[in-house]
Every structure is written in C-alpha cells, then in structure tokens.
Amino acid sequence: MLEARGLTKMYGTHKALEDLNLTVKPGEVYCLLGANGAGKTTTINLFLSFISPEGGVALVNGIEAAKQPDEARRLITYIPENLSLYPSLSGLENLQFFTGLAGKFMTDEQLLQCLTEAGLPADAAKRPVGGYSKGMRQKVGIAMAIARDTRALLLDEPTSGLDPSAGNEFAQLLSEMSARGAAILMATHDLFRAKETGTRIGIMKRGRLAEELRTEDISHSDLESVYLKHIRE
Amino acid sequence: MAFSLLVKHELKVLWREPGTKVLFAVVLVLLLVSALSGAAYYTEKKQEHADAAELARHLWEQQGDKNPHSAAHYGTHAFKPVNLLAVFDPGTEPFTGVSLFLEAHRQNFAVHSPIEDRSSLSRFGQLTPAFIFTFLFPLFIIFLGYRSVIYERESGMLRMLLAQGVRLRDILTGKAAALWVVVLGLFLSFALVGLLLLAFTGAAAADYLRYALMMLGWMLYFGIFIHLSLWVSAKAGSQAQALVLLLGFWVMSTLLVPRLVTVAAESMHPVPDTITFQQEIRQHLSEGIDGHNPLSTHTQAFRDSVLAAHGTDNPADLPFNLSGLMLQVSEEFEKEVFDYHMARIAAIHAQQLGLFALSAVVSPTSLVRLFSMGMAGTDIAAFNHFRDQAEAYRIELMRELNEDLMVHAVGDRAQGYTAGYELFSSNVAFQYQPPDALSWTAAYFKYALLLLLWTGLSFGLLLSSAKKTEV
Known part of the structure; x- marks a missing residue:
C-alpha cells in the first residue's frame, strides 16, 4: 500500500x-x-x-x-503531532468538512458514530474544538480515518x-x-x-x-x- | 464539489470570528447613514435649487421696464441641477460651485460651492458612500483577508486541507469566492437601498444605467483588494508581515499616490492665477470692438464701416439701432476671447487629469475615482458640460436683448427706449439638458477596462501563488 x-x-x-x-x-x-x-x-x-x-x-x-x-x-489520512482543526467549529463540523473535502458525504448520525468509535463522546463532538485537549483532537483525526475508510x-x-x-x-x-x-x-x-x-x-x-x-x-x-x-x- | 464546500466553510469560519460581525455591522451602519444623509441632502438641495431657479426667473421677468442692455447687465443665474447620483459620489461638486451668473460681456466662474458653507475639517472627507467604498471597504477586506492563508499555513491547517486531496488552487479560489460573497452581500444590500432611492426619486433611465455601471466599477475595485489580500496572505512570511504589506498598499493607493500625483500635476501644469488670467483676458479684449467704448479705435472703425455700407454718416438714418448692433458684435468677439482663454484652462485641466489617470498604474483608487465620478456626473467634465450650456444660453439671451434694441430702438424711439415684461418673459428660461447617457458612459469605457485589467491581474497573481509545490 x-x-x-x-x-x-x-x-x-x-x-x-x-x-x-x-x-x-x-x-x-x-x-x-x-x-x-x-x-x-x-x-x-x-x-x-x-x-x-x-x-x-x-x-x-x-x-x-x-x-x-x-x-x-x-x-491517505494524515494525523500530525498537533492536529489542526478549526477552533470555532465543533468536532462534528470539522469532521464533516474534512471528510467532505475527501469526497465522503455522510449524515450527522454517521459522523457522530465515527467520532464515538474514535472515543469522542457525542456531547463533546458538538462543542467547539477550541476547548478540546490534544487527545480529543487526535480522536477527531482517527474519526476522519474511520469515516473515510482510509x-x-x-x-x-x-x-x-x-x-x-x-x-x-x-x-x-x-x-x-x-x-x-x-x-x-x-x-x-x-x-x-x-x-x-x-x-x-x-x-x-x-x-x-x-x-x-x-x-x-x-x-x-x-x-x-x-x-x-x-x-x- | 470541493470548491462549493470550501466556500461554504470559509463563510462559516469567517462569520464565527468574533471581529467579523462587529466589522460587518459597523460598515453596514456607516453605509446606511451615508445613504440616508445623502438622500436628505439631495432632497433639501433639490428644493433649494428649484426655489432659487424660480426666484431668479421671477426677478428676471419682473425686473421692470429698462433698456434691454441694462437688463443684460442686470443679469440672471443658471443653476446646475442637483444630481441624484451625487448622493453616491459627490466628486468635485462640493468644490466646483452650483450656479453661474450670466451677464453681458463676460463669462463668469461658478460661485456658491457647498464647501464654502462647511468647516475646514470637512475637506478631509465627508461620509459619503464613495468615501466608504474608497477608504473603508478596502480596509474591511484587508482585515478579513490578510490572515486567511498565512494563518492556515502557520497553524498547519493548510497541510491538513491539502492532505485531503484538495488542490491549493481550489483552496485559494474558494477563499476568494467566500470573500467576494461577504463583500458583495454587504455591497449589494447597499446597492439595493440605492436602487430604491432612485426609484422613489423618479430617476431617469439614464440614471439607472450610470448607477449600475458605477456599482460595477466599485465591485471591480473591491475585487482587486480581495485578490491582493489573499495573494499577500499566501506569500507573506507571517501574519504581521501580511498586514503591514497590505496596509502599506492601502495607504499608497488611497492616500499617497492620488495626493502626490495631484500636487505633481498642479506643479507640472499650473493654472494661471486669477489676476494674471484676468489681465490676459483684458489685454485680449482690448484688441477688438468694445460696445461700451465709442472712442476705441476698433469700435470707431466698425461704426464707420457700417455707416459707409449704408451710404450715410448719421446713425439715425440707419434702419436699425447701431448701438444694438455694436453691442451684439462686441458680445460675439468677447465670446471668442473668453472661449479661447477658457479652452486654455480646460486644456491645462485635461493635462492634469491625464497625469492623474497615469497614476492608475500603481493606484486602482485613482482609477475607480475617475470612473465613479464620471458615472455619477460629478467630475470636471460634467461641470464643463453644464458651463458650456449655460454659456450658450447666455449668448442666446444677449443676442435676443441686443436684437430687441436693434429692431425697436430706431427713429424717434431710439432715445430712452425701454423694454419690459413682454420681452423678458419671452426669453426662454435656462434648462440644463444632461448628456446622452450612452455616449457619455462610452468616454469612460477606458477606465472600466483598466479596472477590469487590474482585477484580472490581481486574480492572476493569486492563482500564481497556487503553483507553489512545497508547503
């Protein structure tokens, strides 16, 4: 590969x-x-x-x-040391945007499922990323990989x-x-x-x-x- | 698909930035205030203009019985109609004056400029839509765009975007499109208010055309700042550097270049001072017939030639009033003299304007100002159009008065001849005819093309920064 x-x-x-x-x-x-x-x-x-x-x-x-x-x-899904996400958007919105750019269009429920699989609780997924810890941001990165079936x-x-x-x-x-x-x-x-x-x-x-x-x-x-x-x- | 997603995303991110809403609201309020105050000013001035024109006509018709040439010296006023589009861009109107005094023997300069009624502080700029478009809109665009690319590069976001398989070109054009949407959203909201203003004030079809072109010119101007802001943001080494570079360009384009070029134009092509100018005219006038000075050589020569042509040496034997004829011939000569000297001034103005237009190479602001004032009908050319019509009217009025004197002050009516209401009310009142919209706007086509060129080149620069292969 x-x-x-x-x-x-x-x-x-x-x-x-x-x-x-x-x-x-x-x-x-x-x-x-x-x-x-x-x-x-x-x-x-x-x-x-x-x-x-x-x-x-x-x-x-x-x-x-x-x-x-x-x-x-x-x-490819790329996860750097410090995963850059848009701080004013929620984890869900970031995931929706990045997967959309990669040509994957999913419903909010499907995206939330990916975030949950990556270990990010649903309530956190709807909060702005500006308040996330580094670990939470990395989980959004993993959710990207899951959503994109990378x-x-x-x-x-x-x-x-x-x-x-x-x-x-x-x-x-x-x-x-x-x-x-x-x-x-x-x-x-x-x-x-x-x-x-x-x-x-x-x-x-x-x-x-x-x-x-x-x-x-x-x-x-x-x-x-x-x-x-x-x-x- | 990625492109529309990028545009929507940019709009969402821009809207969620704390400063954007405040900036948006401030500019919107300023625009509305400028439009409403402009509309109020227009309504007030239109009424004042109508009242003044009516009064001038009343005074002319009711001036009482007097010799027609006395009436010619009594004079009347031609008022420049209040231009609706001046609400959007008053251009040179506050400086050029609004009325011309029309009298025998001389062309006068315009008087009663609005700027005379204001404090010296108002020379720094009034809150008009043109002022906001020229100075504040570019700043608004710069503040929205300067960090757009460099922030994403510095934060690693750009790599994340590229890692999704999106082309840098799409990212940059998506950002440009989002900025266009924001700027046009604000601008077109205002343009719509302007359109309603035109509709409610009974604007002519030509006004709509010129208004639409004016708005198009401003849009191209904003496009230049949108593209340059993103280009600088893509090329700069840091956010601070991008901001400094863009503010530097703003200062150069909007303030420094127009001011420096104006000073240079005035220094390279100086207009003669009033005293010298009047002395030159006086000198030139002394070379021809003077209807008021029977002792002048030229007047005597003309008088002798007319009498000789009619085989008499007594003016009373002529079938017309000789003084009336001499005044008319004198008027025609004086017109030639004034036309010649006014054309000299116009040529100097044209040279100054030519130099100013050259500054468009480095300043899109100079360009859009020329185009916008032209479309609004508030530039020097528009004023000259009014002045030429007023002058043509003056010449015709003087001809009618002199002809009345020539025809009626003959024989036993020559001494103490007076005309009255019948003559003065038969003189047609001055009515300014605005130029044909199509031929007028065609003269400004070159500025529109140059604006388009600036917008295209700035977009080309933006696209060229997408060729960078390493991030």
Missing part, C-alpha cells in the same frame, strides 16, 4: 533522506524511530507530496505521490504530549484501524508504543534506514538497546 523506492531528499547540500526503501502492507503498522532530523517527518512529507524528492519514488497504492499528489492524498494512515508523532491513558487509548484505536486493513506508517519517539502497536519498526539515522525489525521478534529492552546503539554511533 505504501512503498518507498530509493527515496532521496536534499535540503540544499544537506541530505535529509538517502535511498530509502520500505513497504507498508495493508494491516501493517510500521513505526519509524529515530532522533530529530533522522528523516522520519521528511518520509511522511514525501508520501503526502508536501515536498518533492530528488530521487526515487513514494507510492501510495501504486500511485506516484509526486506525480499525482491529489490522487495519492485521497487514499487505506493508508500517516502519523507524525501522534502520541507526543498525550498522557499515558490517552496514549494507550490512541494505540488501541490504531490497532483497530490496522485490523480494518489500513496500512499505517507512524513516525514516533515512543519506543514503548512502537513495540506495543507496531508490526515492524524501522530505525532511521541521518536520512538512512539503519535497521528494520519485526516487533514480535524483539523485546522492549532489546529494542531500546538497538535503538540507543544506533543513536550513539
């Missing part, structure tokens, strides 16, 4: 991403780990075609993102700043999404959550994929050791 082939990105003379190759299949949660500047967000931005690659291709269900950005984006989910440090309970709730929602067949690519610093939620983990270092692991093959402590080894090298 999501595939990077020899993906390379330069910022001036700085190589932000070098020859990245990875594949995220439907039902898979692929977690990108790495220090700041390792290339995690750059990878996500290339799949969304917010930036253009100097080499290689980012494919979304076989569609080259750089060449057909709108088509590729319609298959094929691919790109998450850029979505649990950063969430309290442990909200983080855990969010991880459960991701598991449900992957169970529905979504391919999920998540950039994160959270080793624990990556091990718990992910099916595979890619450790990035200076724009390269330094190591790829299956979460079922590694323990929490081993993951931490491998990660720290790469970071300190």
Whole structure:
C-alpha cells in the first residue's frame, strides 16, 4: 500500500533522506524511530507530496505521490503531532468538512458514530474544538480515518504530549484501524508504543534506514538497546 | 464539489470570528447613514435649487421696464441641477460651485460651492458612500483577508486541507469566492437601498444605467483588494508581515499616490492665477470692438464701416439701432476671447487629469475615482458640460436683448427706449439638458477596462501563488 523506492531528499547540500526503501502492507503498522532530523517527518512529507524528492519514488497504492499528489492524498489520512482543526467549529463540523473535502458525504448520525468509535463522546463532538485537549483532537483525526475508510494512515508523532491513558487509548484505536486493513506508517519517539502497536519498526539515522525489525521478534529492552546503539554511533 | 464546500466553510469560519460581525455591522451602519444623509441632502438641495431657479426667473421677468442692455447687465443665474447620483459620489461638486451668473460681456466662474458653507475639517472627507467604498471597504477586506492563508499555513491547517486531496488552487479560489460573497452581500444590500432611492426619486433611465455601471466599477475595485489580500496572505512570511504589506498598499493607493500625483500635476501644469488670467483676458479684449467704448479705435472703425455700407454718416438714418448692433458684435468677439482663454484652462485641466489617470498604474483608487465620478456626473467634465450650456444660453439671451434694441430702438424711439415684461418673459428660461447617457458612459469605457485589467491581474497573481509545490 505504501512503498518507498530509493527515496532521496536534499535540503540544499544537506541530505535529509538517502535511498530509502520500505513497504507498508495493508494491516501493517510500521513505526519509524529515530532522533530529530533522522528523516522520519521528511518520509511522511514525501508520501503526502508536501515536498518533492530528488530521487526515487513514494507510492501510495501504486500511485506516484509526486506525480499525482491529489490522487495519492485521497487514499491517505494524515494525523500530525498537533492536529489542526478549526477552533470555532465543533468536532462534528470539522469532521464533516474534512471528510467532505475527501469526497465522503455522510449524515450527522454517521459522523457522530465515527467520532464515538474514535472515543469522542457525542456531547463533546458538538462543542467547539477550541476547548478540546490534544487527545480529543487526535480522536477527531482517527474519526476522519474511520469515516473515510482510509487505506493508508500517516502519523507524525501522534502520541507526543498525550498522557499515558490517552496514549494507550490512541494505540488501541490504531490497532483497530490496522485490523480494518489500513496500512499505517507512524513516525514516533515512543519506543514503548512502537513495540506495543507496531508490526515492524524501522530505525532511521541521518536520512538512512539503519535497521528494520519485526516487533514480535524483539523485546522492549532489546529494542531500546538497538535503538540507543544506533543513536550513539 | 470541493470548491462549493470550501466556500461554504470559509463563510462559516469567517462569520464565527468574533471581529467579523462587529466589522460587518459597523460598515453596514456607516453605509446606511451615508445613504440616508445623502438622500436628505439631495432632497433639501433639490428644493433649494428649484426655489432659487424660480426666484431668479421671477426677478428676471419682473425686473421692470429698462433698456434691454441694462437688463443684460442686470443679469440672471443658471443653476446646475442637483444630481441624484451625487448622493453616491459627490466628486468635485462640493468644490466646483452650483450656479453661474450670466451677464453681458463676460463669462463668469461658478460661485456658491457647498464647501464654502462647511468647516475646514470637512475637506478631509465627508461620509459619503464613495468615501466608504474608497477608504473603508478596502480596509474591511484587508482585515478579513490578510490572515486567511498565512494563518492556515502557520497553524498547519493548510497541510491538513491539502492532505485531503484538495488542490491549493481550489483552496485559494474558494477563499476568494467566500470573500467576494461577504463583500458583495454587504455591497449589494447597499446597492439595493440605492436602487430604491432612485426609484422613489423618479430617476431617469439614464440614471439607472450610470448607477449600475458605477456599482460595477466599485465591485471591480473591491475585487482587486480581495485578490491582493489573499495573494499577500499566501506569500507573506507571517501574519504581521501580511498586514503591514497590505496596509502599506492601502495607504499608497488611497492616500499617497492620488495626493502626490495631484500636487505633481498642479506643479507640472499650473493654472494661471486669477489676476494674471484676468489681465490676459483684458489685454485680449482690448484688441477688438468694445460696445461700451465709442472712442476705441476698433469700435470707431466698425461704426464707420457700417455707416459707409449704408451710404450715410448719421446713425439715425440707419434702419436699425447701431448701438444694438455694436453691442451684439462686441458680445460675439468677447465670446471668442473668453472661449479661447477658457479652452486654455480646460486644456491645462485635461493635462492634469491625464497625469492623474497615469497614476492608475500603481493606484486602482485613482482609477475607480475617475470612473465613479464620471458615472455619477460629478467630475470636471460634467461641470464643463453644464458651463458650456449655460454659456450658450447666455449668448442666446444677449443676442435676443441686443436684437430687441436693434429692431425697436430706431427713429424717434431710439432715445430712452425701454423694454419690459413682454420681452423678458419671452426669453426662454435656462434648462440644463444632461448628456446622452450612452455616449457619455462610452468616454469612460477606458477606465472600466483598466479596472477590469487590474482585477484580472490581481486574480492572476493569486492563482500564481497556487503553483507553489512545497508547503
């Protein structure tokens, strides 16, 4: 579903991403780990075609993102670290707008159902988003993915700043999404959550994929050791 | 589908912003106040005009028995009709004056300009619809639009929108369309009130045409600010930068450029001062026949030529009154002299106006002012149209009086001849005929085209910012 082939990105003379190759299949949660500047967000931005690659291709269900950005984006739900929503609109109105833009037109009841599935109570869904916590906003993001029946989910440090309970709730929602067949690519610093939620983990270092692991093959402590080894090298 | 969704969404978000409703209400109240006060002013002035015109006519007809040339010096007034469309854009009317004194031998300048009755503070601008459209509407648009794109970029909202598979071009045009809806909603509400005003005051069909074109001109002007506000918002590095840039453009377009160009035009093409101008006219007049000075060489030469043509040296033998003829010939010569000097002034005004029109390259405000005043019939050209008709009327009136003298003051009636009510009431009263609406508006077509060009170019700029590929 999501595939990077020899993906390379330069910022001036700085190589932000070098020859990245990875594949995220439907039902898979692929977690990108790495220090700041390792290339995690750059990878996500290339799949969304917010930036253009100097080499290689980012494919979304076989569609080259750089060449057909709108088509590729319609298959993706994007949840950044701080999900931007219109503060004067309610969660329901935000969801209605964003899903409408993606070509999904649903009734208020259907949208409320999506929000409830994402863990947002109906009374909160009708209040202006300006009063939402970060966790509540992220739930609207998940509701977008549910409503759009999304094929691919790109998450850029979505649990950063969430309290442990909200983080855990969010991880459960991701598991449900992957169970529905979504391919999920998540950039994160959270080793624990990556091990718990992910099916595979890619450790990035200076724009390269330094190591790829299956979460079922590694323990929490081993993951931490491998990660720290790469970071300190 | 995405486009209409974006427009509806923009409108919803704009409407929910706390400042929008206040801004909307303030502008709406100002517009209504300006329209109502304009309408009241129009009604009052129309009545004053009718009363003054009636009084002038009464005084002319009832001036008593007197020599027709004395009546010519007694004179009368031509009043510029109160223009209904001046309610929307008074243009130069407060400065040009409202009446011309018509008398023998000379063309007078207009007197009794409304500005004379007001305090000096009123020169800074009256609360007319044109003032609101020129200065306040662009500010209203800037405040609604300056953060529209940059806020969404800074907050990450733009990425969220793009991530839904929406094109940046659709986002920008959707924002522009929403701003158009807000601005037109406000503007057309006012335009409707204006239309009712026209209907209730019995406006002519030409007034409707000119009113519609005037409103169209203003809409194009607003479009320029809508597109530029969004373009700057899309290109600026921060909200503060966008606001500063747009306010800078507003100051330049509405205040600085028109004022600087006016000063430059007056300096490059100066109008002679009144004393010099009158001296030049006096000098020129001394080169021709003077009906009041029998000792002037030119008058004597003319008198001798007329007597010689009739084979006599005694004016009493002529079948007409020689003084009457000399006064008429003198009047015709004086008209030529005044026409020549007035044309010089008009040419200077035209040069100044040409320079002002050039400023439209950097200031759409200059452009819309020229167009709006033209459509309202309140520019210098409209005043000149009135002045030319009043002058033609004066010449005809003088001819009728001189002819009466020539025909009737002959033989034993020559001495102490007087005319009375019968003659003065037979002189047709002055009636201003407004220009043909189509040919008049055609002269302003170039300004409408330039406004359209500005609007199109600003929209092109907005679309060009949609080509940015990285966000």
